[in-house]
Amino acid sequence: MDGSTLPRDPAGPPGDSGDQAAFRARCRAWLAANRPAKPGFELPLGPIEIATTEQLEYLRAWQRAAYDAGLVGCDYPAIYGGRGLADCQRVANEEMAAAGVPFLPNIVGLGMAGPAIYHHGTEAQKRRYLPGILAADEIWCQGFSEPGAGSDLANVQTFAERDGGRWIIRGHKVWTSLAQFADWMILLCRTDRGHKYRGLSYFIVPIAAANGRGVEIRPLIKMTGGTGFNEVLFNGLEVDDSALLGGVGQGWGVAMTTLLHERGAGPLVTPSTGGGIGGDPAASLGPSGLVDLARCSSRYGRRAADEPVLRDTIVRLMIRERGLAATKRRAGHEALQDQPERLQLQSKLLLSELLQDAARVACEIQGVTSTLHRADASAPAGGRWPLAYLNSYGFTIAAGTNEIQRNILGERVLGLAKSK
Amino acid sequence: MKDVDQRGASRPEDLGFGEEAALLKRTARRLFERRVPTDALHRMVASTIDPIRACVWDRALWDEVVELGWTAVGVPEEREGFGMPLSAVVGLVEEVGRACLPSPLVATACATYVLRACEAAAAGELLERIAAGAAASLALCDRRGSWASGDTEVEARVEGDRVTLRGRAYFVQDAQKAEVLVVKARAPEGVGLFVVDVDAAGVRVHPDAILDLTRDQAQVEFDGVELSLESCVAAAAGEGARALRAAEPAILVLIAADMVGAAEWQLQTTAEYARTRVQFDRPLGFFQAVKHPLVDMMTMIDEARSLVYDAAWAFDNAPAEAEACARAAKSSASDAASYCSGRSVQLHGGIGFTWESFVHLYFKRQKHNEALFGDGVYQRERLAELWIGPIGGGDVDPSRSAAP
Numbered sequence: 001m002d003g004s005t006l007p008r009d010p011a012g013p014p015g016d017s018g019d020q021a022a023f024r025a026r027c028r029a030w031l032a033a034n035r036p037a038k039p040g041f042e043l044p045l046g047p048i049e050i051a052t053t054e055q056l057e058y059l060r061a062w063q064r065a066a067y068d069a070g071l072v073g074c075d076y077p078a079i080y081g082g083r084g085l086a087d088c089q090r091v092a093n094e095e096m097a098a099a100g101v102p103f104l105p106n107i108v109g110l111g112m113a114g115p116a117i118y119h120h121g122t123e124a125q126k127r128r129y130l131p132g133i134l135a136a137d138e139i140w141c142q143g144f145s146e147p148g149a150g151s152d153l154a155n156v157q158t159f160a161e162r163d164g165g166r167w168i169i170r171g172h173k174v175w176t177s178l179a180q181f182a183d184w185m186i187l188l189c190r191t192d193r194g195h196k197y198r199g200l201s202y203f204i205v206p207i208a209a210a211n212g213r214g215v216e217i218r219p220l221i222k223m224t225g226g227t228g229f230n231e232v233l234f235n236g237l238e239v240d241d242s243a244l245l246g247g248v249g250q251g252w253g254v255a256m257t258t259l260l261h262e263r264g265a266g267p268l269v270t271p272s273t274g275g276g277i278g279g280d281p282a283a284s285l286g287p288s289g290l291v292d293l294a295r296c297s298s299r300y301g302r303r304a305a306d307e308p309v310l311r312d313t314i315v316r317l318m319i320r321e322r323g324l325a326a327t328k329r330r331a332g333h334e335a336l337q338d339q340p341e342r343l344q345l346q347s348k349l350l351l352s353e354l355l356q357d358a359a360r361v362a363c364e365i366q367g368v369t370s371t372l373h374r375a376d377a378s379a380p381a382g383g384r385w386p387l388a389y390l391n392s393y394g395f396t397i398a399a400g401t402n403e404i405q406r407n408i409l410g411e412r413v414l415g416l417a418k419s420k
Numbered sequence: 421m422k423d424v425d426q427r428g429a430s431r432p433e434d435l436g437f438g439e440e441a442a443l444l445k446r447t448a449r450r451l452f453e454r455r456v457p458t459d460a461l462h463r464m465v466a467s468t469i470d471p472i473r474a475c476v477w478d479r480a481l482w483d484e485v486v487e488l489g490w491t492a493v494g495v496p497e498e499r500e501g502f503g504m505p506l507s508a509v510v511g512l513v514e515e516v517g518r519a520c521l522p523s524p525l526v527a528t529a530c531a532t533y534v535l536r537a538c539e540a541a542a543a544g545e546l547l548e549r550i551a552a553g554a555a556a557s558l559a560l561c562d563r564r565g566s567w568a569s570g571d572t573e574v575e576a577r578v579e580g581d582r583v584t585l586r587g588r589a590y591f592v593q594d595a596q597k598a599e600v601l602v603v604k605a606r607a608p609e610g611v612g613l614f615v616v617d618v619d620a621a622g623v624r625v626h627p628d629a630i631l632d633l634t635r636d637q638a639q640v641e642f643d644g645v646e647l648s649l650e651s652c653v654a655a656a657a658g659e660g661a662r663a664l665r666a667a668e669p670a671i672l673v674l675i676a677a678d679m680v681g682a683a684e685w686q687l688q689t690t691a692e693y694a695r696t697r698v699q700f701d702r703p704l705g706f707f708q709a710v711k712h713p714l715v716d717m718m719t720m721i722d723e724a725r726s727l728v729y730d731a732a733w734a735f736d737n738a739p740a741e742a743e744a745c746a747r748a749a750k751s752s753a754s755d756a757a758s759y760c761s762g763r764s765v766q767l768h769g770g771i772g773f774t775w776e777s778f779v780h781l782y783f784k785r786q787k788h789n790e791a792l793f794g795d796g797v798y799q800r801e802r803l804a805e806l807w808i809g810p811i812g813g814g815d816v817d818p819s820r821s822a823a824p
């Protein structure tokens with residue numbers, strides 16, 4: 001039996017509460033009837049690969065539709081644009097992943113800005129920003145990293161200077177995903193040079209509206225040749241106190257809430273579809289696609305599926321994939337865990353390394369044809385795997401490098417001395 | 421970032437590991453921590469370096485385990501057991517592994533699942549004995565190390581309602597602690613399974629010299645052992661092989677659970693050492709060449725542990741998936757055990773290399789567990805057959821490979 005074709009239980013997991021089961025049924029029915037038509041153009045690999053306005057608008061329309069149907073932001077209170085449900089976003093995510101629908105483009109808004117605003121914002125800020133985040137009316141980006149502050153994030157030097165009732169911001173952010181499309185940025189900057197951590201403050205600043213007036217956005221090209229991230233220069237952008245999220249000097253705490261959610265370990269479940277490329281499950285980048293690939297790839301004259309070492313490697317990856325899914329379930333049950341946060345904090349590390357290893361092995365399966373770029377018509381599997389492999393390093397570096405993830409796990413869960 | 425897809429029958433959130441199972445696991449941990457702290461274990465099993473040594477274990481503790489009913493956990497209620505799910509037994513066995521406990525509990529649990537897959541009256545009777553505290557073990561392996569259902573070097577000659585067993589079973593676990601064996605023997609009908617008391621006439625236990633100090637292993641010789649046909653628990657053609665196939669996932673999961681528990685001890689003990697031992701004016705854990713392997717130990721354990729509970733659930737609730745889930749769990753646990761064992765010694769430095777240290781007790785138990793019923797390489801070879809198909813199983817279809 002092929003491990004990837006086991007049937008899904010139509011009733012949903014037995015652990016659903018009554019509300020969750022009813023919600024799950026609604027999601028499922030809606031998704032069955034409202035899968036968006038395939039666009040006439042190629043969809044990007046993921047949200048931070050969005051390259052054209054056409055792609056963005058297609059995906060924005062999808063997020064909007066899913067939001068209107070109650071699948072995005074359903075756990076947020078209704079006054080902030082949500083549906084006021086309890087523990088239902090997880091259910092919606094599972095159903096969207098299973099349905100294989102496109103991904104939600106506003107990831108920085110949903111996964112970082114939203115939770116930060118929800119936990120640290122004023123009432124006015126929550127009402128102003130949260131609905132637009134959930135509905136994808138406004139796209140967000142994250143201005144944390146700088147040339148001199150990456151892993152050592154607290155070293156940011158972009159400076160917001162007090163000038164009467166205003167703040168004047170000068171500095172240089174890099175690797176800013178989605179800045180080219182964003183309306184807003186969550187910005188970590190320095191308001192006091194005397195204190196590393198207490199000298200940080202967190203702002204919400206307009207990007208599109210200020211482009212050319214205090215803000216300059218320059219695209220950076222990734223190793224894949226694609227666009228997606230940018231540098232953002234601040235040369236005297238002016239904002240007032242309403243742009244502060246949390247108090248002056250409270251920026252590090254707000255940034256921690258943001259990062260916790262970015263890494264999938266925060267209290268708010270981020271809406272996500274979990275699908276394959278552009279939500280096409282047939283184009284999944286995980287190990288499940290490798291079996292078919294090995295069956296139909298010739299490698300140096302021999303069927304890849306007949307190569308014993310590759311068989312072992314593929315099965316090993318599939319076991320890891322199943323392990324991740326099983327861990328996700330186990331993380332929901334306290335009696336099966338020894339230490340708080342232990343499983344949640346592993347998810348980014350393990351998933352990014354799994355996808356990287358899967359893509360590398362896919363290239364091995366393809367043998368010499370893995371030399372072909374997607375632009376070559378004879379590239380097998382649409383030339384997807386070699387590019388996916390290059391791209392996989394984005395995930396192992398972004399959102400805190402995997403070395404930093406290991407530091408965090410070692411220090412927070414195992415109580416080892418801080419490496420700094 | 422994309423998520424991995426879930427598949428297979430959907431699982432309940434607690435994977436069948438309920439309140440009672442959690443209580444059992446907690447109780448077991450407390451009992452073993454109190455009764456066999458690692459220093460006491462070391463005094464008990466490592467008192468001699470002679471590899472030809474007597475089988476030492478704490479019989480009084482075993483009596484207590486029996487008194488608590490822990491041999492009955494996986495025995496069905498109609499056989500005087502508690503009829504708890506495999507996940508409950510797994511929780512208990514995890515604690516056995518964590519304590520590195522010399523005991524026939526795991527062997528007995530493995531035998532329990534073979535007997536549960538047999539229909540004959542003798543199987544039910546032995547289950548009742550097990551529920552009442554009999555220690556049992558499986559005698560299934562041949563000298564080449566094959567547990568495969570058709571392989572055995574024991575012959576069963578049937579005359580009327582009498583059976584005579586001749587031959588040897590190899591790599592029998594905890595044979596000196598068990599009072600009864602479930603023996604695989606070749607009968608005219610095919611492979612049969614027989615219940616044999618260890619003290620029956622003609623049974624001789626030849627202990628192996630093994631590295632693991634926390635268990636015993638033996639060749640068991642059957643020199644004309646006379647049985648009544650009634651002690652055959654699987655006699656009909658194909659029934660023995662069928663019962664073994666049905667029970668194998670449970671056996672793999674139980675051994676994997678022992679490894680996961682032992683690996684968790686290796687992680688916690690090594691992490692504690694890294695928190696307290698100071699070199700270059702800092703605790704070892706400050707250095708990332710120490711910190712990061714500890715984290716990798718943890719993530720490997722957690723993968724294995726998730727797969728173990730997942731497979732235990734599948735065994736009880738989704739039999740079609742049980743084999744694949746169990747092999748995945750055994751593969752993952754074997755890899756985790758191997759890695760954790762290596763790092764636990766290395767990160768302790770010189771002290772970790774001594775007989776006096778505790779880490780080698782777990783190291784050796786893990787190495788032993790890895791090999792039982794097939795290591796990771798073996799399990800993955802079987803999974804490749806299931807998931808990818810046989811080698812040479814088809815031609816390359818280039819039209820498919822070119823498709824986007």
Ligand SMILES: Cc1cc2nc3c(=O)[nH]c(=O)nc-3n(C[C@H](O)[C@H](O)[C@H](O)COP(=O)(O)OP(=O)(O)OC[C@H]3O[C@@H](n4cnc5c(N)ncnc54)[C@H](O)[C@@H]3O)c2cc1C
Binds near residue numbers: 048150151178229708
């Ligand atoms: C695809 C992509 C998208 C991104 N999007 C955004 C975005 O939208 N907004 C944003 O603010 N940032 C973004 N980033 C930036 C990202 O957060 C940083 O690249 C990352 O935090 C690492 O910082 P750095 O690049 O300065 O590397 P460095 O910190 O200089 O690290 C270089 C190497 O040294 C290792 N290293 C550094 N410190 C330690 C330590 N203490 N222990 C062990 N190893 C260490 C790192 O792991 C890495 O391997 C993005 C990055 C990528 C790749």
